[in-house]
Amino acid sequence: MTLYGGIEGGGTKFVCAVGTPGGKILAETRYPTTSPEETLARAVDFFRGEVQALGPLAAIGIASFGPLDPRPGSPSFGRILPTPKPGWTEADIVGPFRAAFGVPVGFDTDVNGAALGESRWGAGRGCDPALYLTVGTGVGGGALVNGKLLHGLLHPEMGHIRLPHDKTRDPFVGSCPFHGDCFEGLASGPAIERRWGQKAEALPPSHPAWDLEAEYIALALVSFICTLSPEKVIVGGGVAQQPQLLPLVRQKVGAILNGYIQSPAILNGLDSYIVPPALGDRAGVLGAIALAAQMPD
Numbered sequence: 001m002t003l004y005g006g007i008e009g010g011g012t013k014f015v016c017a018v019g020t021p022g023g024k025i026l027a028e029t030r031y032p033t034t035s036p037e038e039t040l041a042r043a044v045d046f047f048r049g050e051v052q053a054l055g056p057l058a059a060i061g062i063a064s065f066g067p068l069d070p071r072p073g074s075p076s077f078g079r080i081l082p083t084p085k086p087g088w089t090e091a092d093i094v095g096p097f098r099a100a101f102g103v104p105v106g107f108d109t110d111v112n113g114a115a116l117g118e119s120r121w122g123a124g125r126g127c128d129p130a131l132y133l134t135v136g137t138g139v140g141g142g143a144l145v146n147g148k149l150l151h152g153l154l155h156p157e158m159g160h161i162r163l164p165h166d167k168t169r170d171p172f173v174g175s176c177p178f179h180g181d182c183f184e185g186l187a188s189g190p191a192i193e194r195r196w197g198q199k200a201e202a203l204p205p206s207h208p209a210w211d212l213e214a215e216y217i218a219l220a221l222v223s224f225i226c227t228l229s230p231e232k233v234i235v236g237g238g239v240a241q242q243p244q245l246l247p248l249v250r251q252k253v254g255a256i257l258n259g260y261i262q263s264p265a266i267l268n269g270l271d272s273y274i275v276p277p278a279l280g281d282r283a284g285v286l287g288a289i290a291l292a293a294q295m296p297d
Ligand code: ADP
Pocket: 010, 011, 012, 135, 136, 137, 138, 188, 189, 190, 199, 200, 201, 236, 237, 238, 239, 240, 241, 242
């Protein structure tokens, strides 16, 4: 049986799994992210053990926090780019797995991985383009276009677009160290916490924070819908776990687009157009397995 290794490399935890071409997970481990050396060695050890138990891996896929270089052939391919995360700048993520297993290693952002996983096995099945947006500690988006993840210069940075910011309604200056009040600076979990002085998960559903949050997410989605024309929009991440948020976002997307896009998905299907992820907390690692599965032999 063909087996793939998948790694979801998060800023706080790593998830490693062995899976089949159909996305069935046969073995899995989770542990906290520490130094690159220790964190990557733990993953190599896990896969060594599973190779003994289950058989060789055909390829490995890594969906990692960024910024990173996903362009095969580039001198910094497989590495983390300058990051405030101590010790991780220029860390070689791909190298240790190539050295240990001698198989092709796919490498992309965590959000691109989730976009691919949801497209193959989750809420985005059969939809192309498909857009995956995460609203959590950071805000980011990944898109599958014509069957492939969208890359370009490095990878899209959908969390850093500019949004209309009504400073009378929302005087908060924004939390992005680069741009202040970009989308992430206004709408990430830490931005909500700084604006309201409480963790996002502690704010009650009736709190005005949620209408404002929905407004920012809707404004951003309207930009992505108008540029990418996605057939499905999947919104994940910790902040999006608030059940009152997506209904508000759908309502505002409909209102802002104002009947202009003559597609049934927008005109009367927003409930099944803007949706939560279907793969839950396995989206990341399944995305990594999907990255491995698309590697050429
Ligand atoms: P990460 O982005 O680090 O991978 P998450 O997607 O879980 O992790 O995002 C964490 C952020 O989401 C934190 O800022 C946290 O306050 C916020 N968050 C987590 N759970 C919830 C929740 N149920 N409701 C609102 N915000 C949440």
